[in-house]
Amino acid sequence: MEILAIIPARGGSKRIPRKNIKNFAGQTLLSYSASAALGSKMLSRTILTTDDKEIRKIGLELGIEAPFLRPGNLAQDDTPSLPVIFHAVQTLEDLEGYSPDIVVILQTTSPLRTSQHIDDALKTFLNSDADSLVSVTEVPHNMNPYSVMQLQEDGAIRPFLEYDENDNLRQKKPVFYARNGAAIYICTYQCLMQKNSLYGDKIVPFFMSKETSFDLDDEIDWKIAQYFI
Numbered sequence: 001m002e003i004l005a006i007i008p009a010r011g012g013s014k015r016i017p018r019k020n021i022k023n024f025a026g027q028t029l030l031s032y033s034a035s036a037a038l039g040s041k042m043l044s045r046t047i048l049t050t051d052d053k054e055i056r057k058i059g060l061e062l063g064i065e066a067p068f069l070r071p072g073n074l075a076q077d078d079t080p081s082l083p084v085i086f087h088a089v090q091t092l093e094d095l096e097g098y099s100p101d102i103v104v105i106l107q108t109t110s111p112l113r114t115s116q117h118i119d120d121a122l123k124t125f126l127n128s129d130a131d132s133l134v135s136v137t138e139v140p141h142n143m144n145p146y147s148v149m150q151l152q153e154d155g156a157i158r159p160f161l162e163y164d165e166n167d168n169l170r171q172k173k174p175v176f177y178a179r180n181g182a183a184i185y186i187c188t189y190q191c192l193m194q195k196n197s198l199y200g201d202k203i204v205p206f207f208m209s210k211e212t213s214f215d216l217d218d219e220i221d222w223k224i225a226q227y228f229i
Helices: 029-038 053-062 081-096 115-126 189-193 219-228
Strands: 003-008 045-049 102-105 132-138 149-151 157-159 177-179 185-188 203-207
Touching (some): 003 029, 003 081, 029 045, 029 053, 029 115, 045 053, 115 132, 115 203
Antiparallel strands (some): 102 185
């Protein structure tokens, strides 16, 4: 079975400029995902998709493949992940005639995701009948939908979900989960290339702890995650 890992790393990040090759606790941010992928016992190969020549050079030095440069129109602030991953798989088919059975997406913004996480997630996925897997973490109680407030047009706020004020206890709120970046996406080739989806019809979760689920979106995230590293 061919299991392809794809690491997306564009050059133009706004909130943390050049974050993919910025020093993060002594290494480039990219190196954490590269090391996790290369340490996996289950991945067949790992490629980098980037529009940036410097990032491509660093990726090659880290030991991951970078067989093409991503076109600029797929490296914009508002470019979704789906066309980026679709392009990567299609380009490998065009260049090499290579088609994986399983596609794994490893975002650089999840530096605390390890090789073991990747392999455990793949085992979870392969033991299921799902089209896809996404890593998740438990939503903290103050972000629970029963705690969220919604701003109204008149400037007031009201609960997003109605609840009984006499029974509004943290311990009684249902548990919700959110994508932790996500640190790991997995889908079948058919789900991606034929259904044109990263999710398909059935998604299974891979649960990760709060302390391994940092998603580096801004400088505050960066500083906190560096502390844990």
